[in-house]
Amino acid sequence: MNPVRAQAIAELTAPGQPYELREQVLNGRRLRTFVNAPASLRVLFESTTSELSCITYLDEHFSFAQAWAAAARIGHVLVHDCGVRPGDRVAISMRNYPEWMLAFNAATSIGAVAVAMNAHWQADEMAYGLQDSGAKVLIADQERLDRVAACGDLPGLRVLAVRPSKPLAAGVRNLADLTAAAGEVPMPPVDIQPDDPATILYTSGSTGHPKGVLSSHRNIVSALMSWELDRFIGEKVTGIVPPAPAVQPGTLLAVPLFHVTGLHASYLAGFRAQRRLVAMYRWDVEEAARLIDHHQLSSMIGPAAVTGDLLRLAQAGKYSLASLQIVGGGGAPRAPEQVRQIGKSFTQALPGTGWGMTETNAIGCGIGGQDYLDRPASSGRSAVVLDLRVIDDAGQPLPAGERGELLVRGASLFQGYWNRPDANAQVFIPDADGAWFRTGDVAYFDDEGFIFIVDRIKDLIIRGGENIGCGQVEAALLMHPQVHEAAVYAVPDERLGEEVGATVHGDPALDVDALRDFLAQHLAKFELPRYILKSDEPLPRTPSGKVLKRQIRQAALAQLQPGAPGGA
Template sequence: MTGERRDWPAVSLDETYRILTAPGAPFEMETISVAGRPVRAYKRAHRDLRSIFEASKAWGERTFIVFENERLSFREHYRAASALAWRLADDYGVKKGDRVAIAMRNFPEWPIAFWAATVIGAIAVPLNAWGTADDLAYGLRDSGAIVAIVDGERLARLKSLPSDDSSVPLIAVRTSPGIRGETIALEDLIGPPSHYDALPDRPPPDRNIQPDDDATILYTSGTTGRSKGALGTHRNIMCNLVNITFTGARAAIRRGDPLPAPPDVQKAVLLPVPFFHVTGCHSIMIPALANGSKVVLMYKWNAETALELIERERINGMSGVPSMTWQLLESPDFERRDVSSLEGLSYGGAAASPELTRKIAALFPGKFGGTGYGATETSSVSTSNGAEDYLARPDSVGPAVPGCDLRVIDDAGNPLPVGAIGELEIYGANVVKGYWNNPQATAAAFRDGWYRTGDIVRMDAEGFVYLLDRAKDMLIRGGENIYCSEIEDALLAHPDILEAAIVGIPDRVLGELVGAVVRARAGTRLIQEQVIEHLRPRLAAFKLPVHVDIRIEELPRTASGKIVKRQLREELAAKASAPG
């Protein structure tokens, strides 16, 4: 097994980076100016999304998207997206810089909508399809979208709102006539999927896209108030496209092997996470179009279905959250399915137990798990850990990829020495401009190009990052960011609740579960079921607490009046794990 080689590492980490980023090397760097600041960028990166889209024609009849029994080739995708781009420009007046929203499940039409918008210089606005009707309407209003492409479920939610809350022109995907009503269907614009291949083979309108033009607004929840839209550029996304390929090259040099050659057969990836996440969009869908890979979609995550697809589609890799990997490996179907095509399993977005990478290495000799650290604000990947490095440091999210600079700072923003504990800041060509239409939040999170992550870390002498805690008041359930203040505000709307605190309950599969501690008004009889029913119409289902601890006494507070959540977290975790 590769990971057992006693002479590893053959090359130091510093020397590996020097080799891979030197002049003429695959990850050669150059210093450019972005917004008046010097930024290190990859010299050989694509310049914009349109260049990837045009190059994708070369993949021709290769399968790009698989969804259940449907298959969409690269050629069909190119023609459909180009046809939609023309209709958006001609029928809806979409201009460079206009916002086009997308709200749907992972259907094959999702990438068609995304590329149709971005290749004509519009800004794609992927909305969280798990959100409520009000969440969707907010995204449309805040982004100023001039058109939205939605599936039947999202259309029904929007139609439930007053007309002035959902007045954006809509294009319906996979929607029955009864729900669609007068809404234009995508098929009315570009024809049904069976006719995509017969569409004209012509490029979309040329809008002279530049690398630092705006490309996406991806909403990420804030600790207070409404979601914030991270405004990303073409350059941000192109930097990430190179970042995600670095781990394999680094591993090869570290073990003294030559760089891996480009694959001579098509690779296949299983995508169990939503396209509207930065992982699904920036780190799976966009690289697949660039590299000619096949992306296999799932209507809904299910470990047994995933194993069936791995066997049927000869899946080489899956990128999700740690909980999905655990469920896959521990499924009763795991032993009877042919998973020999898998070359690795990667995960992120939530805490991963060191046990997971060791389990993968044991089940797949010579192959490895992979993890990393990133954020919507960093266009996905900022650090990566894989191969022997991950086995050696299974509790680390890895060192920075070449396109990123990292530093650890104190509360005042001063850099700290190696090994000190503080907040992680990130700088690089992958860091977004800021938050759309929100200068106050932008000023708080971005300083001279550095993004303040809100995560508490330490970094060792070689640059490996270890996540310790979150400064931002949030928890992560199965890869979904859940901001505590939103649930706390909903709890405090109950007339019999005086105080409320949301904390994470550790869970091996999902990382964290939502736990609530509330102080009830004296003389009332409040039970958990009443609290949940109060929250149900106010919150998305994944934000509902699985355990509610109801108290009469005041919640513990610091001298400054802040609730001591660390204490509550420990108390609630103990109660939740107690038998009975």
């Protein structure tokens, strides 16, 4: 490690310092934990109440104090109207409304487990998530209420409506009516321990249904404090301490809250920093630029597709984006050229990014400023509370420059997959200090400790920051009675990084447009294949019967080249 960086870490994490670290064994895992961390998300929220702006959505505004009071009313409803007890699951499924954030604060502050459901899910996927998590309550907007109505019987589920625009179905209650009836009430008292469960976020795997990632309060708070520590390490290493801002820092919520980029990096990281959040209903680059200009926002975080859109608008000069200081990345890597263009195209903003997973609560490694401009293909150096290792096929650690699978362990690493002991057995490698988590990513370290993610072992597509399991899309294709075989793969896309491609073999009468209509009933919109190619012959397979997906993908990419027969 760079000696200047090592010295900075030692000073900032020493005994008596705000970011003091200690090593302890918790639940069989040896961890480096923050001595002065809030004990729970509830403590985080309650200790940061102020009259500064917290949430803005259209013409609605909440200060930090008002957000806590509003969350307390929802917490009262959950406990006294819905019977929620510590450990019960409360599912949230809606657009980025203030109610999403307030419901999350409430659920985690009464000891419940907040289940952040993918708002793009269709009825089948919603039913799976609600049943798998065992949710006691669902808090949903009208679009999601319409979908859950098609889920069939979900016994024991209480449904609370947010911003309904239609008459409520039998048994569904309006959350606003219930909180208004509650009046001004305190958050219901509950004793929450750092290692109590706090969240379940679903992440797509390479096969089957999405898996629920279970994280504790300590996992999440460790990630939030790790970002703070990273900032101070950077200041000590560079010797550059930015002046106190003239106005309250603000960030644009440009990505969904059901992802850790939106929930952790954009929203939760703002509490101790007293950073205001301006939420968007959905991504629209013109509206994003207008909001940044109007509210003089200082930061935004998004996958390459989002920051690329903003970069092109900035170059057009239509809006002043001079207030931006940070253009962060997450969810998917940026092309090196986009990194360089960010450094050139904004008045003062420097690019930043990192590698993290839902399973690590968004942290892992990070890079920004000149380091990122110098190494645009790198994801940065390891977070201090985590250990990263690259291993070969035999499980042995590899030296710098050698590629292998990336492993991670540490304080922000999730507890395990919800109700999936089989999956946990596959991804955790036990050792004397607990367990390493297998990320499925191929990576290497350089001689200075910067990590480069170069490939994926898992059969995943990352489309604009959304993880899409190929197996799940293949399963949906094979539900169609005229599809006999299907292979799903990533197709490079300049804006989104990757698009979904599929090659299918089936009845000669199979109609691709009709197949698309069929898939729209079973998959989220972002999971729908942009490219569907029909094969007259059965798909090629190995002697053991495994589909030769790499061969199929190469043939498809050749066919999709401009000018090729049937090409894009």
